[in-house]
Amino acid sequence: MERFAFLIHPLDMRDVVRWEPRAAGKRPELVKKMLEWMPPHVTSHITGIKSITGKEIEGYFIAAAFLPEQFISLPKEQVLDKIIKAGKIAEELGAKILGLGGFTSVVGDAGHAVAQNLKIPVTSGNSYTVASALEGTFFAAKKIGLDMSSSSIAVVGATGAIGSVCARIMAQKVHAMTLIGRNQARLDKVAELIRRKSSCNITTTVDLRGAIPEADVIITATSAPEEIITSDMIKTGALICDVALPHDVGREVAQQRPDVLVFEGGVIRVPGPPDFNYDFGYPPGTSLACMAETMLLTLEERYEPYSLGRRLKPERVVEIKEMADKHGFTLAGLRSFDQPVTSEQFDRVSRYARNKKQSPDRLSFKP
Ligand SMILES: NC(=O)c1ccc[n+]([C@@H]2O[C@H](COP(=O)([O-])OP(=O)(O)OC[C@H]3O[C@@H](n4cnc5c(N)ncnc54)[C@H](OP(=O)(O)O)[C@@H]3O)[C@@H](O)[C@H]2O)c1
Structure with missing residues (x-):
């Protein structure tokens, strides 16, 4: 089965607590330190994604855990190092494409430096x-x-x-x-x-x-x-x-x-029904559009840096919507x-x- 990986990170303290309930009530500075020490790791195996064409794929969420303000304030090398290590885990798992979620595509040159250090193509999901x-x-x-x-x-x-x-x-x-x-x-x-x-x-x-x-x-x-x-x-x-x-x-x-x-x-309804095996705060069966782009490229076996950098192509925005229609991905209200x-x-x-x-x-x- 074709396979993808997608990098995630907590957006705020509520996300950290959903992820790790023992963080509840801890001082933000302590939580940030814990995130700095936390190595990248597999968060979940994603199963059950099935296009309306009948094709099935699977994937992994991999955590490159920093809070948004840490992505911006920590030394760029430290942040990139964690993202690239997370990407290497994706390679070891046999993923053929890596989606950069949230601030993992915002930091630095919007994904180019990450892509240069990996063998598999990288997309931001931004189209x-x-x-x-x-x-x-x-x-x-x-x-x-x-x-x-x-x-x-x-x-x-x-x-x-x-x-x-x-x-x-x-x-x-x-x-x-x-x-x-x-x-x-x-x-x-x-x-x-x-x-x-x-x-x-x-x-x-x-x-x-x-x-x-x-x-x-x-x-x-x-x-x-x-x-x-x-x-x-x-x-x-x-x-x-x-x-x-x-x-x-x-x-x-x-x-x-x-x-x-x-x-x-x-917010996108993913055909399947998918099981993300992880609660990232959205209703069951739905994902963020950036995650869905990585899934669509995997279904199409378009293993290429589809949306990378800060000059996205309007034609790709049109094309990825066509792929979404073809595979049954829709706006989830x-x-x-x-x-x-x-x-x-x-x-x-x-x-x-x-x-x-x-x-x-x-x-x-x-x-
Ligand atoms: N909903 C989803 O599915 C989804 C998917 C992907 C990304 N995102 C989110 O979308 C956002 C943008 O991502 P991106 O890849 O486009 O990032 P980006 O290329 O880094 O662009 C961010 C823009 O925000 C501007 N900016 C930063 N702080 C600002 C402030 N205080 N006031 C006004 N403008 C400010 C920057 O302007 P300057 O020119 O001043 O630097 C820059 O133009 C991020 O929050 C990201 O996490 C959401």
Whole structure:
């Protein structure tokens, strides 16, 4: 049977405790030290993935355990060493491709250094992450009656691997878009690339707090280790696709802003039913889109560095969605702050969005 491996790591202390209950109540500094000492290891054997074409595959989750802030703050060599060692375990297990989950593809040069040190190809899973985030955004916009072509759209983290290709594809579908990031020169470069291929009116800004309240639709995909979009920043009736892991949107939004819809980008129903033999916090039978990309490439026996680096190809986003359709991978509904989005939520946000259009005060909702 064809075989893949996928690297995982905890996103926050809740994940660490789910993984290792004895970590509950321990000081964060101690937990971080424990993670530094923890060698890469196999977390689970994944079975039961069966394409609607009838083909079956298997895989492994391998832990390269650091928290997101450790991936960013620890010496690059130390972080890469753990990721590469985890990749070598994948090779020993007979995996023919390695998916880099979460920050294992964000660190350094977005996977190239890892790929150079392994014999098997490596993918970040970002093409399918983008495909499913965009699919979810258009689906949700329809549900709340938002006309994407006339809405004001913002992409946060627009210089990144996911953000930049999201922006490039979106530019073909909307009239105007704001690219938000931290580095003006890098943002201008992405904007220039988009302008060459579309007539979309692109603006760029490093002023996140100033730009977010203006946006009707936001796709956010930053590598910030903490929440950067808070409940006081969001416009009434807004739709936010939060692709980032850990999430960019503050959890308090769930309680304080019933007038907006925030959903997690990239939750996929995997055909089978699969048994991941590990609780990574998603409903049974579902995975993140980046994991699903590695599965799709294995089903197709496309053992190549499909999504690597920060210049992803829009054509690959289209192609991986075609592979998903062929093998029966679908968007698993929408999830918001760990819960499925209900039809009542869609209706409620839709009402706020409609009322807002009649109101001159665009930030009319007061928590
Ligand atoms: N949901 C899924 O299935 C899935 C799959 C894969 C990855 N992800 C997540 O998606 C996110 C992005 O991944 P990526 O591969 O695109 O990463 P990336 O290439 O490193 O891009 C991250 C972007 O975030 C920007 N950024 C970082 N901190 C910021 C801040 N405080 N404010 C504004 N912008 C900030 C960076 O901007 P600068 O130009 O300033 O550096 C960069 O453009 C990560 O959180 C990753 O874990 C999710």
